[in-house]
Amino acid sequence: MRVLLVEDDDMLGRAVRDALKDAACAADWVRDGAAALHAASTQHYDAVLLDLGLPRKDGMEVLRALRQRNDAVPVLVVTARDALLSRVEGLDAGADDYVLKPFDMPELLARLRAVVRRKGGTATPVLRSARLELDPATHEARMDGGPAVALSRREFALLQALMLRPGAILSRSELEDRVYGWGEEVESNAIEFLIHALRKKLGAEAIRNVRGAGWMVSKD
Template sequence: MHVLLVEDDALLGDGVSTGLEAHGFTVAWVTRAAEADRALASCHFDVVVLDLGLPDEDGLVLLRRWRRRRRDEPVLVLTARDRVAHRVDGLDAGADDYLVKPFDLNELVARLRALLRRAQGRAAPWIEYGRLRFDPGQQRVWLDQQPVSLARRERALLQALLQSRGRLLTVDELTDRVYGWTGGVESNALAVHIHNLRRKLGENLIETVRGEGYRLGSPP
């Protein structure tokens, strides 16, 4: 899952980003509303974690603008504003969920996964594709009910393809979802992960569209 984290507190932002990555998320962390606008305009994100007390613009104003512009990414508001009226304002502004600081990281992770399930119209916590089952919560994969060992980047790539079932993803899109904004990614790294997934889960699982990108192929 590719997460945009909008949080100006350096200590909290670093902690949340590190914690989410440890749970298998790919995180892009920005500290200002203007940076969040640019990030959404240039990259696909599965969900946004939004602080309201940003230095250049109130988070609710930012959220309302996103919704007016028909931006439909699920948004979880993460804030110290803990009154009922604050929560009502956040939800009415277009937030999909609201979590008050201080919070437990495991609860944040569970809420983000629930948001993604709802956005994809799934009730089950896992994704099934033919004989393949992937559980984002446990970060585990089964083929024919037998566990398959995948590296972290391979799991991130598989999840991106399963979540975009049938849609073509460019190399840049997949690189963002697998590596985030870390930079310094070797040019053949994505191809290596795709080769490994095909070897472990079936040659036809990932379809190459030459000059354009990749998409999910035939179910195993």
């Protein structure tokens, strides 16, 4: 899952970015509203964590601009503005959820998973395809109802990308976008290595290769 973090406070931004990476998210961090809109126009994101008090362009302006251009990316507003009117304004402008500073990191991550889950049209926290189950809270997977298998951070990120779109073929570059953030080095065979590791843990049939196109998990 690739997340755009928009936060001008250096200490908080660093802490949230590191927490996102620990939670197997590819996290891109920008510090002002103009940079946020530019990033969102050039890269596909699964979610945006958006502060409101930003330089160059206020977070509310960023939110309205995203919705005006029909960008449906889930937006979780993270702000110190605790007035009821401010929260109502943000939700009415198109925010999917609202978290007040200071916050507990586990709650922020749980809310992030929830807004992404709702965007995907599923109510259950566990992702399911024809033969696989993936729990985003524990980073564990099951194949054909077998025992739970613990995944590494990047194994989880790759399998989550496929499980969020069962039946869809994702190319190498699409998978790299979900696993690696800005500034992270990607080796030429990194995706193949992760898929090999996942198949070793879950079985050779867990992930299908579509020659010349990419990889998928079966929907039915």
